[in-house]
Ligand SMILES: [Zn+2]
């Protein structure tokens with residue numbers, strides 16, 4: 299088990315009582331399967347671990363044998379495997395976060411966490427928020443930037459003359475740094491998709507329209 303894992307759990311609001319349970323469950327998974335980090339590195343953890351900890355209510359009804367490598371003795375298979383699976387899944391989430399190197403990876407993980415949180419009950423969320431660390435973790439990631447041509451930006455802004463080229467409404471405010479109407483220059487075919495950094499491929503947008511182009 300990774301040495302930073304305990305701190306990570308605490309940071310995200312897992313309280314002491316549950317902390318020991320989760321750590322001992324994880325230790326038991328590792329005892330049965332070996333070092334989970336090895337599965338993580340090979341990308342086989344879903345198939346070789348998490349899937350084998352799956353035991354449905356139907357399986358229970360049909361009295362199917364324990365599909366996992368964990369020896370359970372005389373306990374309810376389904377609920378026990380469920381909690382081992384939860385403990386293992388959390389650890390893989392931690393390992394994933396440890397390996398974030400780029401800003402895009404960071405955003406992907408954040409977005410999938412938000413999706414997960416939106417599906418959780420507000421009771422669960424409130425419980426976690428109560429014990430979660432107030433100061434965020436800091437991490438350094440690499441970000442890929444494109445060296446944009448300032449003449450393309452200037453020429454596109456002049457063409458728009460303070461009016462959004464999508465909704466035709468005036469810019470919402472004046473930019474402090476140079477007293478010009480605040481519009482953002484967007485590439486119709488994005489640079490990341492191989493688009494040109496040219497006036498023809500550019501448009502000046504109000505912040506709302508710009509957000510919609512990217513997230514709508
Ligand atoms: Zn607009």
Ligand SMILES: [Zn+2]
Nearest residue numbers: 483484485508
């Ligand atoms: Zn854009």
